[in-house]
Amino acid sequence: MTGWQAIDRFLRTDPRDVGCDEAMAVLHVYVDLVAGEGTDVAGRRYPGVAAHLAACGPCTEDFHGLLEAVTRTGQTE
Amino acid sequence: MVPVDPGTALDAESAQWLRVLGADGAEYDEGLARLHRELLRIARNEANRRAARHRIAGPELDDLAHQAAADALLAITRKLGQFRGESRFTTWAYAFVVFEVSAKLGRHFWRDPGVRLDAQEWDRLPDRFGVEPDREADRRAMVDAVREAVDSQLTDRQRQVFVALVVDGVPLDALAVRMDTSRGAIYKVLFDARRKIRAALVANGHLDDDSVEPR
Numbered sequence: 686m687t688g689w690q691a692i693d694r695f696l697r698t699d700p701r702d703v704g705c706d707e708a709m710a711v712l713h714v715y716v717d718l719v720a721g722e723g724t725d726v727a728g729r730r731y732p733g734v735a736a737h738l739a740a741c742g743p744c745t746e747d748f749h750g751l752l753e754a755v756t757r758t759g760q761t762e
Numbered sequence: 763m764v765p766v767d768p769g770t771a772l773d774a775e776s777a778q779w780l781r782v783l784g785a786d787g788a789e790y791d792e793g794l795a796r797l798h799r800e801l802l803r804i805a806r807n808e809a810n811r812r813a814a815r816h817r818i819a820g821p822e823l824d825d826l827a828h829q830a831a832a833d834a835l836l837a838i839t840r841k842l843g844q845f846r847g848e849s850r851f852t853t854w855a856y857a858f859v860v861f862e863v864s865a866k867l868g869r870h871f872w873r874d875p876g877v878r879l880d881a882q883e884w885d886r887l888p889d890r891f892g893v894e895p896d897r898e899a900d901r902r903a904m905v906d907a908v909r910e911a912v913d914s915q916l917t918d919r920q921r922q923v924f925v926a927l928v929v930d931g932v933p934l935d936a937l938a939v940r941m942d943t944s945r946g947a948i949y950k951v952l953f954d955a956r957r958k959i960r961a962a963l964v965a966n967g968h969l970d971d972d973s974v975e976p977r
């Protein structure tokens with residue numbers, strides 16, 4: 686990927702993106718869905734959250750942290 | 763607000779947590795202590811996972827984890843009535859401590875006296891988007907085009923946010939702390955800035971309207 690392609694990808698916005706507040710308000714639901722049924726199912730059920738996580742670094746960091754917390758605990762097994 | 767499926771019947775573990783946290787006396791105290799241990803374990807794991815990027819380690823990192831666990835426990839007990847069974851109880855509870863670790867690391871960023879707001883390190887922009895150091899013409903073209911769009915298209919607040927986050931590499935949570943606002947508010951400002959800058963780069967022929975290929 687060239688620099689222009691990289692900056693183009695960064696600058697593109699997704700109208701489905703729900704923003705940080707709404708995404709974080711349902712992150713626990715989304716994470717349980719990812720842990721139990723997979724990323725594709727979660728993304729189809731909550732496309733606005735998936736669009737947000739694709740663009741927001743801090744929320745993606747929280748997503749990974751919470752997913753790791755629940756999978757390490759083994760609660761979804 | 764994102765609509766969520768209404769909670770179905772609680773799983774046994776979640777029901778047990780709610781029962782204990784709704785009890786009195788020793789049962790409640792023991793449940794609270796157990797929840798705190800769980801939160802502290804999650805906080806330590808999460809703080810350690812992120813530590814390298816935030817230049818924090820040792821007792822300071824452990825102290826941050828303890829504070830995050832304590833603050834999360836307080837928030838959970840205050841908001842227990844808001845848990846609607848849409849997820850497992852522990853997933854709902856762990857989210858509080860993950861958010862606390864994020865917020866505290868954001869505040870920690872400014873404890874480094876070497877960092878400052880509005881450093882305007884425009885020459886580093888190409889590095890952030892992977893332009894090779896030996897492609898001087900491409901690097902200069904990118905800086906000039908983006909800077910022109912920033913200066914001509916953005917409001918003062920959008921410019922300040924874009925420069926801090928994208929040009930100077932300030933973490934978004936740290937910027938939210940410095941600007942005394944929320945992550946979501948900063949993200950919205952950046953969202954609008956991204957859209958305006960891209961439109962300007964398309965209008966000036968630097969990017970195609972529907973393609974990622976430069977003209």
